[in-house]
Amino acid sequence: MLDNLALGLQTALSFDNLLWCFVGVFAGTLLGVIPGIGVLAAISMLLPLTFQLDATAALIMLAGIWYGTSYGGSTASILLNVPGTPSSAITALDGYPMARQGRAGVALLMTTIASFTGGSIGILLLMGFSGSIAQVALQFSxxxxxxxxxxxxxAASSMSSGAMSKGLIMVCLGxxxxxxxxxxxxxxxxFTFGMIELADGIALVALALGIFGLSEVIASIGKIDAKDIDSRSIGLKSMKPTREDMRRSWRPMLRGAAVGSFFGTLPGTGPSIAAFMSYAMERRISKTPEKFGTGEIEGITGPESANNAADQTAFIPTLALGIPGSATMALMLGALMIHGIAPGPQLMTEQPALFWGLVMSFWIGNLLLLVLNIPLIGLWVRLLTVxxxxxxxxxLMFICIGTYSVNASGFDVLMVAMFGILGYALRLLNFPLAPMLLGFVLGPMMEEHFRRAMLLGRGDPMVFLSRPISAVVLLLTLGLLLLGVRSTIQARHRQPLTDGRASR
Amino acid sequence: MSVDDRADLAAGLLVALLGGAVAIYAASSYDLGTLRRMGPGMFPMGLGVLMAALGLMLALGAARRTRAPLALARDRIGVEFRSAALATAGVIAFGLLIRPAGLILAVLAVVIIPAFADRKNRLLPIMVLAMVLTGLAVAIFPWLLGLPIPLLPMGMR
Amino acid sequence: MKTITTAAILAMTTVLALPAVAQDYPSGNIEMVVPYPPGGGTDIPARLISDWLTRDRGWNFVVLNQPGAAGTIGLDQLSRAEADGYTIGIGQTANMAINPAMNAEVAYDPLTDFTPIIPIVTQPVGIIVPNDSPFEDFGQLVEAARADPGSLLYGTPGQGTGGHMAIARLMQQGDLEFEQVPYSGIAQAISDVMGGVVDFYVGSVPSVLPHANSGSVRLLAVTSLEPFPIIPDVPTVASFGFEGYEAQDWKAVVGPAGMPDEAVAALNAAINEALQDPTLIANFETQGSVVMGGSPEEFRAFLAREVETWAGVVEAAGLTAER
Structure with a gap:
């Protein structure tokens, strides 16, 4: 183990690898800030550049972009209420209200710290338990x-304030x-109505930037005045979190890292789901769930820690089993193949310098991101004075170019327009928008897995109860449901239901 | 009856209608399959029924809270038609222009058209802004990132 | 004999014509449309080839990924591009031979709407089983299927993929019955094979070979006609009594219909040369594919055979699109 660490550190600290690690995280964090340009688009764009590099440097750079975007992603969410990446959409729920209260600097600093914490825990798991975690992931069918x-x-059905039926309707719509x-x-x-562009479904980026991005712009035109922002709130001092902020944040960060690490490991799920789950969890644990959506710090530190932890643990199935959990991970394996290295479970033993060099570069990359992002906060906050x-x-321009860049598709941009109008209408009707994104991500997966489970179980629904892990999870779900029902009834007894305005 | 209740009533009915339509469309156009091998229609049909039920729940809840008859409700939801129309038009223009007309014209469209949604904007500053942003877009995307986006209209490339 | 002579003459004329053509073609950027996402099994050969041509010939390639609808969106746009030799793209088994027969939305005709230029690489499909599978070889698997038709479940990376079609063809030829469990991509599928949830899995050799090499699954057979050069010890499906059985997943460079002959010849000659570079060959082999090459005419004939074969399989399996 120590030998491996030394080898990894030596590889990662070579001048070339250090340079490309910097290039990767720098590009990643900037691309994360720009709404729309997702990590997949960013990596596809920079993939040709890696032809000229050796395999280790190439992978270090691409990985840097991957986890770097999650650091930058929260910036636009907090400052503009427009998610930089889909996985940071949830950060806007409480991050944006914080910014409007003049606490943008604090929010940005705390998300950076949360990102670093989540990332670090993810890397530790990747270093120590790759093999065994991968074996557990194999048990999941x-x-x-x-x-x-x-x-x-x-867990997420109570994610937003306001009527629960409205949240559920939005999940269904998604x-x-x-x-x-x-x-x-x-x-x-x-439901493609003969349009071949819809054959692969609606692009996530089009839906996310339509309902969160365009509709936010429509709702804000003429309403936001730069003079509203207290000029003192953009100074360096305003970045300093209070002791209270710190005290309230460390537990959400740890919980977020746990949730994120878990979802990162499972192929198919990823940082977006991890962030949603962490938010839902914090809201459920909180003693003041009704305050979520008004600028609660737990609502940003948990999810940001979760999506960064997921970014790192996503490498576990990819590197330990050769199973890419997402399109982006498949792209990384593709980059290896371009360099003539067959990806797969033997990678760790046959290419120890590459594997451990990559893992150690994650530490360096995360440290670089920390040092890089903190001074940038001052700069980003000034955006509020424009x-x-x-x-x-x-x-709007960045939303359009970002969306276009994902699939080189003008059709996706038109979809942004459609979802922008829909999102704006739903906003006016006080429907929460975040559950719609969750439904959109989870819905097709639920259908796919439900149908496959029935097929594999040869038509017997008992398949969900006869497999131990599935049975335990379903029991947990039932427990959570009963808890929810109980607290609703109690709340109804205590006070008449006030019609809480939906936050988003 | 508050604005929220009226909105909920209308939205609930709309959702119920949509759910019903989805369920009927799915059941009639797609194969439902068997429990073992479910067809493409099963899940959408179930989802449609669920949406219809949730929509009705919302509408009924809102109706129950209603005391005043609908006609007496005066207050309206503030809709920013100008912002919605111009911002969306800009995005649509970009989507339609990017392929045939290239990045430069598409960016000009998405910057200039929506800008007039805000009455604070004047023609000259907007033209300057549009030029600056076009330069920025060209510098970042095709040049710095190597994104394969054509800059000029077809025939001028 | 006759074909060899023709091929030789063609090859010679191509070589002779090359200097003249090289002067006027290409005189600008060549756009290479890849109808799949970057980093995938179609993207990598495209990039390796255009990279080689850029380095060796100084031609300037712009790779444009235009993914969507199983590779048919990008190919559809290619079929409508200007046939001046400056827009070419990658076609392959799925989007040229299988999907046009399966989906009514596919507007192009694979035989008349494209100019065949050159096939680059090919790879068979591999059949893998979990380590603790009762089947020692592919023969036993077939026997089990005969004893209890429809009892065996097989995973594929998706509906209409090479893996799915390979088994569909096998079912027709051998009068067998298996039940498909489609996955969306390989990640979950490979994990389910390792966990023994499905009886066997059929996917491209590059996607299954690393797992077989590491000993987490066993590779029972490949679907090439002859043993595959990279893994000569793995028997072919044909060798288990399915005479003439073959399922290949090839990738080829095509252009819009009506491309100028000089452009086709220049591209064909240059890519043929690239495909003889030992480094490139070795690189393709680590990915589990072997190089093809040949003249445009040979490719045209090959394409016609493939389109006919797979359209037949699609039709017999009852997967034809309702038009």
Missing amino acids: SAEYFALMLLGLV MLFGLVGSDVYTGTRR PYHWLFPAV
Whole structure:
């Protein structure tokens, strides 16, 4: 182990690798700030550049972009209420209210610290327990995935304030949009109405930037005045979190890291789901859940820690089993293949310098991100002093180019327009928007896994209860549901239901 | 009856209608399959029914809170039609222009059209802003990142 | 004999014509449309080839990933691009031979809407089983299927993929019955094979070989006609009594219909040369594929055979699109 660490450190600290690590995290964090340019688009764009590098440097750089975007992603969420990456959409729920209260600097600093904490815990798990965690992940088949997704939905159903039925309706609406496209099992094109562009479904980036980005811009034009922001709130001093902020944040960060590490390990799930789950968990644990959505610090530190932890543990199935958990991870394996290295479980033993060099570069990269991001906060916060009537056309431009860059598709940009109008209408009707994104992400996976579990169980629904992990998760879900029902009834007895305005 | 209740009533009915339509469309256009091998219609149908039920729940809840008859409700939801129309038009213009007309014209469209949604914006500053942003977009995306986006209209490349 | 002579003459004329053509083609950027996401099994050969041509010939390639609808969106746009030799792209088994027969939305005709340029690489499909599978070899698996038709579940990386079609063809030829469990991509599928949830899995050799090499699954057979050069010890499906059985996943460079002959010849000659570079060959082999090459005419004939074969399989399996 020590030999490996030394070898890894030696590899990661070579001048070239250090340089490319810096290039990766720097590009990543900047691209994360720009709404729309997701990590997949960023890596695809920079992939050709890695032809000229050796395999280790190439992977170090691409990985740097991957976890770097999560650091930058929260910036636009907090300052503009427009998510930089889908996995930081949830950070806007409490980050943006903090910014409007003049606490943008604190929010940005705390998310950076949370990102670093989550990332570090993720790397520790990756270093110490890759093999065994990967074996556990292998125990998860479709029945377990379905049970987990159900648990996630139930946990998140109370994610936003306001009427629960409205949150559920939004989850369903998201699922409905998620169903658009080719059916995995039969290839039947559902709800595509003859449009071949919809054959692969609606692009996540189009939906996210439509309902969060464009609709936010529409709602804010003429409403936000740069003079509203207290000029003192952009100074360096304003970045300093209070002791209270720190005290309230460390537990959410640790819990977020745990949740994130878990979801990062499972192929198919990832940082977005991890962030949602962490938020739902914090809200459920909190003694003041009704304050979520008004600038609660737990609502940003938990999810930001979770998505960064997930970024790191996503490498566990990829490197230990050769199973890429997401399109981005597949791209990294593709980069290895371009360099003539066959990815797979033998990578760790056959290419120890590459494997451990990569892992040690994660430490260096995360440290670089920490040092890089803290001075940048001062700069980003100044963005708030730019008059909004000049800022919003720029935001729209970045949304459009970002969306286009993902699939080189003008159609996706048109979808942004559609979802922008829909999102704006739903906002006016006081529907919470975040559950819609969750439904969109989870819905198709739930269907896929449910149908596959039934197929593998040869039509017997008992398959969900006869597999131990699935049974335990379903029991947990039931418990959570009962708890929810109980607290609703208690709340109703205590006071008449006030019609709380939905936060988002 | 508050604005929120009226909105909930209308939205609930709308959602119920949508759910019903989805369920019927799914059941009639797609194969439902069997429990063992479910067809593409099963899940959408279930989802449609669920949405219809949730929509009705919302509408009924809102209706129960209602005391005043609908016609007496005066207050309205403030809709920013100008902002919505211009911002969306800008995005649509970008989507339609990017392929045939290239990045430069598309960026000009998405910056200039929505800018007029805010009455604080004047023509000259907007033109300057549009030029600066176009330069920025060209510098960042095709040049710095090597994103394969054509800059000029077809035929001028 | 006749074909060899023709091929030789063609090859010679191509070589002779090269200096003249090289002067006027290409005189600008060549756009290479890859109808799949970056880093995938189609993207990598495309990038390796364009990278080689850029370095060796100084031609300037712009790789444009245009993914969507199983590779048909990018190919559809390619079919409508200007046929001036400056827009070419990658076609392969799925989007040229399988999908046009399966989906009504596919607007192009694989035989008339494209100019065949050159096939680059090919790879068979591999059949893997969990380590603790009762089947020692592929023969036993077939016997079990005959004894209890439809009892065996097989995973594929998706509906209409090479793996799915390979088994569909096998089921028709051998009068067998298996039940498909489609996955969306390989991650979950490979994990389910390792966990023994499905009886066997069929996927491209590059995607299954690393797992077989590491000993986490066993590779029972490949679907090439002859043993595959990279893994000569793995028997072919054909060797278990399925005479002539073959399922290949090839990738090829094509252009829009009506490309100028000089551009086709220049590209064909240059790529043929690239495919003889030992480094490039070795690189393709680590990925589990072997190089193809050949003249545009040979490719045209090959394409026609493939389109006919897979359209037949799709039709017999009842997967034809309702038009």
